[in-house]
Every structure is written in structure tokens, then in C-alpha cells.
Amino acid sequence: MGKKQLKFNSRTIHGGQSPDEAYGAVMPPIYQTSTYAQSTPGGHKGYEYSRSANPTRTALENSLASIENGNYGLAFGSGLAAIDAVIKLLGPGDEVISTSDLYGGSYRIFKKIFEKFGIVFHFVGMQDTAEIAKHINAKTKLIWVETPTNPMMNIIDIKLVSQLARKHKILLAVDNTFATPYLQLPLDLGADIVMHSATKYLGGHSDVVLGALVVRDKELADQLYFIQNASGAVCGPMDSFLVLRGIKTLHVRMQRHCENGRAVAEYLANHSKIEKVFWPGFPDHPNHEVAKSQMKDFGGMISFVPKGGNYQDAIKIVEKLQLFTLAESLGGVESLAGHPASMTHASIPKEEREKSGVVDALIRLSVGIEDKEDLMEDLRQAIE
Numbered sequence: 251m252g253k254k255q256l257k258f259n260s261r262t263i264h265g266g267q268s269p270d271e272a273y274g275a276v277m278p279p280i281y282q283t284s285t286y287a288q289s290t291p292g293g294h295k296g297y298e299y300s301r302s303a304n305p306t307r308t309a310l311e312n313s314l315a316s317i318e319n320g321n322y323g324l325a326f327g328s329g330l331a332a333i334d335a336v337i338k339l340l341g342p343g344d345e346v347i348s349t350s351d352l353y354g355g356s357y358r359i360f361k362k363i364f365e366k367f368g369i370v371f372h373f374v375g376m377q378d379t380a381e382i383a384k385h386i387n388a389k390t391k392l393i394w395v396e397t398p399t400n401p402m403m404n405i406i407d408i409k410l411v412s413q414l415a416r417k418h419k420i421l422l423a424v425d426n427t428f429a430t431p432y433l434q435l436p437l438d439l440g441a442d443i444v445m446h447s448a449t450k451y452l453g454g455h456s457d458v459v460l461g462a463l464v465v466r467d468k469e470l471a472d473q474l475y476f477i478q479n480a481s482g483a484v485c486g487p488m489d490s491f492l493v494l495r496g497i498k499t500l501h502v503r504m505q506r507h508c509e510n511g512r513a514v515a516e517y518l519a520n521h522s523k524i525e526k527v528f529w530p531g532f533p534d535h536p537n538h539e540v541a542k543s544q545m546k547d548f549g550g551m552i553s554f555v556p557k558g559g560n561y562q563d564a565i566k567i568v569e570k571l572q573l574f575t576l577a578e579s580l581g582g583v584e585s586l587a588g589h590p591a592s593m594t595h596a597s598i599p600k601e602e603r604e605k606s607g608v609v610d611a612l613i614r615l616s617v618g619i620e621d622k623e624d625l626m627e628d629l630r631q632a633i634e
Contacts, residue, residue, distance in 0.1 A: 259501045265316025278309035306487035320464035322471035329447025331483035332461030342368030348394040351606035354595035376406045396425040401614040403528040405537035412440025432504040450581030454496040506619040507550030513622040528553040550617040561610040573628035580616035
């Protein structure tokens with residue numbers, strides 16, 4: 251069986267990979283080198299300088315392309331470095347339509363870095379695709395989607411948005427960090443670019459910072475490879491190795507994240523001191539049917555608001571948690587809790603933040619792969 255025909259669980263381990271040519275190493279070696287010997291000027295074995303390419307990074311990029319059903323993978327120093335490369339496809343006067351409910355770092359790089367270079371950003375609620383259509387004009391060059399969104403878990407119909415983008419000849423990029431390719435394959439649904447903060451579920455062990463892009467189109471890939479090399483925001487070989495190792499267990503980890511996420515979401519939804527729980531698996535969650543159609547399961551990310559929506563109550567809960575660690579980030583094997591208003595989304599002005607539901611009492615959980623009974627007991631003692 252050719253590796254292109256492998257099913258997902260096999261591709262996480264074998265996709266785009268082959269034993270190292272030098273000694274047959276099963277895992278790609280960490281090529282901790284910045285430069286490569288040449289027999290004559292330009293006479294080399296495919297590698298000249300590690301900003302341009304490194305064998306360990308190449309192995310990771312091949313794996314990324316494989317698990318996302320793409321043709322070309324690119325690895326960067328962080329998720330934001332990957333986003334930076336995508337926006338550098340644009341020029342002054344170009345316009346971007348972005349989901350209004352998005353990671354604070356994405357909002358910050360759009361508004362504080364690229365807006366001053368003449369790129370215009372529109373932040374729009376995308377649960378109804380008709381809202382996106384209202385903002386499209388001749389200058390629109392990119393639609394930026396997160397689904398599920400961070401931290402409100404809103405679901406956006408990738409297939410419908412891709413049809414709209416194609417009709418108007420606009421690029422569609424999807425941040426697939428929360429879902430991962432285990433749950434959702436945006437390229438199969440019509441997206442042009444998939445972005446990951448591979449720091450999260452792909453790495454999976456809270457020990458690396460790395461970003462990724464995957465595309466199918468060669469011309470688009472060549473433009474992005476040029477930006478990757480010219481701007482130089484690449485990841486090192488050790489980080490590449492760590493994420494490649496993480497990907498090999500992505501499928502088994504995600505299965506447990508989903509199981510535990512469901513248990514925790516249902517526990518919170520039935521708790522008398524919790525006002526609202528945001529998790530795409532609930533039948534009354536907005537666009538739940540879309541989530542069912544484009545995702546394999548509903549993931550391990552959950553947000554909730556304590557009864558009364560009091561800021562101090564939320565702070566008390568996150569401070570009392572013991573098994574859940576109060577920390578930035580998500581997607582590791584350990585469960586994390588965050589307070590978006592003061593942590594991940596602090597860069598978004600309060601008025602803008604609250605329009606999309608990120609109120610001061612909102613708590614976000616990244617449910618890990620511990621025993622679910624222990625996680626629910628920790629939540630019980632923290633809430634009561």
C-alpha cells in the first residue's frame with residue numbers, strides 16, 4: 251500500500267516519512283547544523299543553509315502536508331510567524347475579512363502590525379455566511395477563519411465559506427489549531443491554506459513553540475516558501491523533531507481529549523453554579539449541525555461562565571483549581587485553565603472583546619488526557 255493511501259491514524263506515524271538515508275534511522279535525526287558542505291559552488295545534496303531548509307524540518311513539513319491532505323507543508327518559529335507569512339502575501343490597500351471571535355494574538359498582529367502598512371481588516375461574525383458576503387469588495391483578498399473559534403467555540407461552515415471565496419477569487423485560510431486534522435480537514439472542505447499553532451495539539455506536550463502552514467497549490471506554496479526563506483521566521487531542528495514526535499501520537503491523544511472534553515462539558519452544563527457552557531457537542535450550540543458534518547468529534551476545548559457572571563467568582567475558581575494548571579496555551583496532555591480576558595485575549599479592547607462574548611467572567615479549559623473522574627473532582631472543589 252502506498253503511503254498516500256494510508257488512513258489518518260497510519261499517516262500520523264508514516265505519512266511523508268521514510269528511514270534516514272545515512273544509517274536507516276527510523277526517526278529523522280536532529281540535524282543540528284546551520285550549513286552544509288558543497289563540492290563546488292552550488293554542488294550540494296539539497297541543503298545549503300538551514301534558514302532555507304533543514305532535513306529535520308523537511309521531515310516535519312512532509313508530515314504536516316500528509317496529515318492535512320495537502321501537498322506542501324511549511325514550518326515556522328511560531329503560529330504567529332505562520333500567520334505573518336500569510337498576510338505578507340498581501341499588499342497595501344488589500345482587505346481581509348476575519349472572524350470577529352479569534353485568538354488575541356491573531357487580532358494583535360492584524361491590527362497593530364499589518365494595519366499600519368495599509369492592509370484593511372474587517373472583523374465579522376461568521377456563523378452566518380451571508381455576513382461575510384456583505385463585506386466583500388474588489389479589494390478583498392483573504393478570508394481568515396477559526397473554527398472552533400477561540401475562546402467562544404463558535405462553528406463556521408468551511409464548505410460554504412470556501413464556495414463564497416472561490417466565487418470571488420479570494421484566498422481562504424483556516425486556523426485549524428483547536429480541531430486538528432484528526433477532527434477536521436479544511437483543505438478537503440475547500441480552504442486554500444491551513445494554519446496551525448503546532449505548539450498546541452500537534453506538539454501535544456507543552457514543550458515546544460512552532461507554527462505550520464499547509465497548502466495544495468504549487469504557485470501558492472512557492473510564494474509562501476519565498477516568504478519563509480526571505481523573512482527567516484523558521485523553527486530549529488530540535489523543535490521540528492519534537493513536533494514530529496508529537497504528531498505520531500496525535501490520533502490517540504485526540505481521542506482521549508474528546509472523551510474527557512465531553513465528560514467535563516456535560517458535568518459543567520449540569521452544575522447549579524454554572525450559567526453557560528460553550529462546547530460544540532451540545533445540540534443547542536450554535537451551528538452544532540455544521541460541527542457534526544465537518545468534524546469527526548467535538549474536541550477538548552470548553553469555555554464557561556459561572557452563575558451571575560461575576561469576575562471575582564471566575565478568578566476564585568481558576569485560583570482554586572489544582573489538577574487544572576492556570577496557564578497560557580492549550581492542547582497539551584495536561585489540563586490547563588485560562589482566563590481569556592486577562593490572558594490570551596488581553597490584547598483585544600474590552601468593548602470589542604465583549605461583543606463576541608469574551609466577558610470578564612469567562613473561563614477557558616483545555617481538557618487533557620488525565621482520568622476524567624479526577625478532572626471533574628478538581629472542578630467540583632474549585633466551584634463549590
